[in-house]
Amino acid sequence: MLKTEGLSKVFVTGFARRKVAALQDLSMKVEKGEVFGFLGPNGAGKTTTIKILMGLIYPTSGKAWIMDRELGDVRVKRSVGFLPEQPYFYDYLTAREFMDFYGRLFGLGKAERNERSARLLEHVGLSHAGDLQLRKFSKGMLQRIGIAQALINDPELVILDEPMSGLDPIGRKEVRDIMLGLKERGKTIFFSTHILPDVEVICDRVGILVKGRLRATGTVGELMSQMKTSSMEMTVEGLDQSAVAELQGLSSNVMERGRQVVAFFDDQDKARRARRLVYERGGDVVSLIPHRGSLEDIFVEEVRKERGR
Amino acid sequence: MKVYAIAVNTFKEVIRDKIFYTLVFFAVLLVGASVAMSSLSVGDRLKIIEDLALGSMNIFGVIIAIFVGIGLVDKEIQKKTVYTIVSKPINRYEFLLGKYLGLCLTLAVYILVMTAVFMAVLFLYTGSIHLWFMNAVLLTYMELIVITATALLFSTFSTPTLSAAYTMAVFVIGHLTSDLKGLGDKTGSMIKKVVLEFLYYFLPNLDNFNIRSEAVHGVAVSWGYIAFAVSYGLLYVAILIAASVIIFQNRDFK
DSSP: EEEEEEEEEEEETTTEEEEEEEEEEEEEEEEETTTTEEOTTTTTSSSHHHHHHHTTOOSSSEEEEEETTTTGGGGGGGEEEESSSSSSOOSBBBBBHHHHHHHHTOOHHHHHHHHHHHHHHHHTOGGTTTTTTTGGGHHHHHHHHHHHEEETOOOOEEEETTTTTOHHHHHHHHHHHHHHHHTTOOOEEEEEEEEHHHHHHHSSEEEEEETTTTEEEEHHHHHHHHHHOOOEEEESSSSSSSHHHHHHHSSSSSEEETTTEEEESSHHHHHHHHHHHHTTTTOEEEEEEEEEHEEEEEEHHHHHHHHOO | HHHHHHHHHHHHHTTTOHHHHHHHHHHHHHHHOOOOOOOOTTSOOOHHHHHHHHHHHHHHHHHHHHHTHHHHHHHHHHHHHHHHHHHHSSOOHHHHHHHHHHHHHHHHHHHHHHHHHHHHHHHHHHSSSSOTTTHHHHHHHHHHHHHHHHHHHHHHHHHHHHHHEEEEEHHHHHHHHHHHHHHHOOOOOOHHHHHHHHHHHSSSGGGOOOOOHHOOOOOOOOOHHHHHHHHHHHHHHHHHHHHHHHHHHHHOOO
């Protein structure tokens, strides 16, 4: 569905003509019907990649294909839906005029434009705002109408740049549901984000981009199994200060919460020794919870590795 | 069809812009005021009204052409409204053409409004409908679309402030080109002569579009001349648009 090969972008900025490598040798693939999460910290190059795919900027080198057609083929965009980051729209248009305008750009007939606009506005929960000018929209509403315009042509591939940005938890859930709905209908979704909890729920595969380099790709499961560290979280009660001090020697992190103490351990062995320590000193183990590595851990790890280069 | 959609959209954008309304309001006001001002002056009152009115129509039109024209492209890029458009199955040149035609359409509406006001003023003053000034209005419109194309060109690569400065410079020099050539002929230095002659040929001679004095004083202007001026204008527009398309096609939208 989507493929890049050695995609690179160098920006030249300022009077001193300083060169910034925004993207370095990006090669990746997105298969039909999958939801691919493109992750990375701010400034990693996610938006640059998406802009190149959408023809907003030109790559310095490398190639990319959308649905087996090389970039620059305007016809491909018939089947692509795009939502840019923090979108700005013509704020003097009303919601209905806005949807009608985009419908025209796809060459849709009047009846079809009306039908799809109404359906999509309903789908994103904006039917009530049909005659409201976009300048009066809240951020969440703008995001939602942004998604509506991305879907006006019933695209096969949907590309979203930070679709959850600036939304409250309810808004995020709504966007997530819309994305899952699209997935159920067999659409392919490529989206960038740095909000990780959503990713674990929706994505089939992810790619982690740091400073313009693709550090890892794979399913969430594959990436997690590469993580060796996991941790144990132990909550104890009834220990005196010297016992707590000994506990600190074994654990990676200790927090005191009122009468209880919460300690984290890097491995099972240390956790076992800590348990014995607690019983010997007359304390109680209130709870013991194993944590598997989260996507956040992988993310942080990859960023750390890149920065160490 | 897509060009049409963009043009209509641009038209709506300008029409709903307060700046446009303000300028049109002041233009109408000035025409109205010209009636009052004429009573203060010596000489043929009617001719003074006509002069002022046509002059206002021209200058306010130029102001609109410059200040809306420079934002045409740059505003879209800065405000990122262009992102969702260019990501649709539309060529960049179609987008550019649509923006330009949308502004031309708006200017046409402006001209029509001003013409109506002018005719009303004349009617009030003379009791009959006049149409003799229409050729001057036509050429004024040609001047406006050339200025708009100039503003469009600058806006494809420059910030609004600089674009405004450049376009105004073109406007001013455009009205002085014949003087430039005269200056070139008189100067001793070969280099200066070549540069000045180059500027003379390169920049549009906007004086070609000014037949207001002739119109007001009843001097006949041949159709041949009108045809020449219109072709001249269209030629410049074509070149400016072509250059704009080339620049716009090849730039990054950061």
